[in-house]
Amino acid sequence: MSKLSNLVEENDLGEWRRTHYSSEITPSLENVDVLIMGWVSSVRDHGNMQFVILTDRSGSSQIVAKKGECSEHLYGQLQHLKQHSSIAIRGVVKPQKKAPNGAEIMPSGLKVFSMAKKPAPFEMQGSTNVGIDTRLDLRALDLRRDHLQNIFQIRHTILQGIREFLVKQNFTEVDTPKMIATSTEGGAALFPIFFYDREAFLAQSPQLYKEQLTMAFENVFEIGPIFRAEPSRTNKHLSEAISIDVEKAFVDYNDMMSLLEEMIGYIITLIKKKNRDALEYLEFPLPSISSFQKYPYTEVVEILQEKGERIKWGEDLTSLALKNLQPDKSSSFYFITDWPSSIKPFYVRNSIKSENICESFDLMYGTLELSSGSTRINRKHELLERMKKQGLNIGSFDYHLRVFDYGVPPHAGFGIGLERLLMAITKTDNIRDATLYPRDIDRLTP
Numbered sequence: 001m002s003k004l005s006n007l008v009e010e011n012d013l014g015e016w017r018r019t020h021y022s023s024e025i026t027p028s029l030e031n032v033d034v035l036i037m038g039w040v041s042s043v044r045d046h047g048n049m050q051f052v053i054l055t056d057r058s059g060s061s062q063i064v065a066k067k068g069e070c071s072e073h074l075y076g077q078l079q080h081l082k083q084h085s086s087i088a089i090r091g092v093v094k095p096q097k098k099a100p101n102g103a104e105i106m107p108s109g110l111k112v113f114s115m116a117k118k119p120a121p122f123e124m125q126g127s128t129n130v131g132i133d134t135r136l137d138l139r140a141l142d143l144r145r146d147h148l149q150n151i152f153q154i155r156h157t158i159l160q161g162i163r164e165f166l167v168k169q170n171f172t173e174v175d176t177p178k179m180i181a182t183s184t185e186g187g188a189a190l191f192p193i194f195f196y197d198r199e200a201f202l203a204q205s206p207q208l209y210k211e212q213l214t215m216a217f218e219n220v221f222e223i224g225p226i227f228r229a230e231p232s233r234t235n236k237h238l239s240e241a242i243s244i245d246v247e248k249a250f251v252d253y254n255d256m257m258s259l260l261e262e263m264i265g266y267i268i269t270l271i272k273k274k275n276r277d278a279l280e281y282l283e284f285p286l287p288s289i290s291s292f293q294k295y296p297y298t299e300v301v302e303i304l305q306e307k308g309e310r311i312k313w314g315e316d317l318t319s320l321a322l323k324n325l326q327p328d329k330s331s332s333f334y335f336i337t338d339w340p341s342s343i344k345p346f347y348v349r350n351s352i353k354s355e356n357i358c359e360s361f362d363l364m365y366g367t368l369e370l371s372s373g374s375t376r377i378n379r380k381h382e383l384l385e386r387m388k389k390q391g392l393n394i395g396s397f398d399y400h401l402r403v404f405d406y407g408v409p410p411h412a413g414f415g416i417g418l419e420r421l422l423m424a425i426t427k428t429d430n431i432r433d434a435t436l437y438p439r440d441i442d443r444l445t446p
């Protein structure tokens with residue numbers, strides 16, 4: 001126990017246990033004794049009345065102590081409470097139209113578990129103009145802010161929606177190694193690690209494992225971290241992101257585009273149902289889910305060239321160039337399909353129509369790439385040919401190539417970045433605010 005003015009900090013819960021969450025404090029509990037726990041979000045002294053707002057995971061409750069009605073000792077304690085302190089309050093519920101949920105609590109007891117030692121460096125309600133680095137340095141407190149609470153409630157629903165949808169579609173959830181021996185994606189660099197006496201890497205993608213698992217389970221998905229050594233500082237790249245990887249046997253990239261579209265529709269419908277308050281708070285309409293248009297890469301390049309962009313067929317499409325694609329595409333989902341084989345990874349199958357094009361797609365939201373997917377090569381000689389063409393060290397992929405001797409089915413799949421999907425759905429500009437603890441070239445803590 002430690003004494004702070006006339007407040008005693010008590011670490012022990014003792015017999016005290018929460019009876020209700022804030023959102024459950026309603027007029028129907030009139031005259032009922034309740035015990036709530038959470039954090040002080042404000043204390044207001046109105047002369048002979050003390051108002052305390054306690055916030056917990058469900059919302060807020062108002063506690064009102066009247067001089068004369070509540071013990072002098074308790075009144076004095078409430079007066080000295082500080083914002084953000086972690087407390088428990090016991091009391092009786094009274095209806096009060098102006099209070100959250102139409103009821104307030106007349107306190108009879110208080111336990112202060114941990115008194116806040118200093119004021120927060122940023123406001124908790126509404127938007128804050130404090131720089132993102134100040135907020136990230138104190139991320140756990142930052143995450144109590146209304147704005148981020150709403151974003152991360154939606155993140156939770158997205159994950160629930162993905163799992164529900166894929167399980168209903170007969171997918172099996174898997175986990176694959178994150179300490180790996182070889183690169184899969186080209187482009188983005190790997191993070192080397194020590195693996196006993198050998199060099200190894202953090203996985204850029206579960207790509208080769210999820211493909212292999214179609215041999216055993218046909219339809220698989222994984223929700224897990226991917227690691228990309230991105231040297232650039234942008235608002236849409238992280239060094240550690242969460243990827244939703246989906247892989248299915250006996251289908252091609254068209255089937256996977258349909259599945260992805262249906263999955264996004266399912267998620268958005270679930271968010272509408274479960275996160276009405278968050279959507280109201282964030283004040284934006286959810287993206288429309290009317291059928292996603294498909295633009296072949298070649299067509300996109302032609303449109304951009306007509307609009308004066310200096311882009312050559314075979315080059316990647318930058319966000320800057322894509323801004324010119326179609327202004328009305330800024331807030332909708334669409335696919336760019338049939339990319340040049342030379343800029344897609346070795347495992348992507350070439351189109352039957354042309355050797356230079358492959359059966360691939362990117363799901364876009366405005367200029368933001370949310371997902372990449374493709375039909376995969378399932379025959380060993382084709383894979384070897386592509387690997388040679390891309391100058392890969394075939395020996396180091398031996399562990400992968402050997403399974404192709406045992407009937408790898410035709411298969412296709414995609415990977416979606418969870419943070420980018422959350423950015424699109426919640427209209428968040430900086431990927432760091434769609435990530436609990438972001439990692440980038442400048443940040444390894446908290």
Ligand code: AMO
Nearest residue numbers: 205207228237238241370371372373413414415417
């Ligand atoms: P790709 O490399 O395009 O494809 O990655 C798939 C999706 O993952 C997200 N993503 C990132 N998000 C934040 N920061 C990053 N540095 C980052 N890198 C990627 C993006 C991207 O669209 N194996 C393939 C997928 C497949 O074909 O199944 C792959 O990894 O949203």
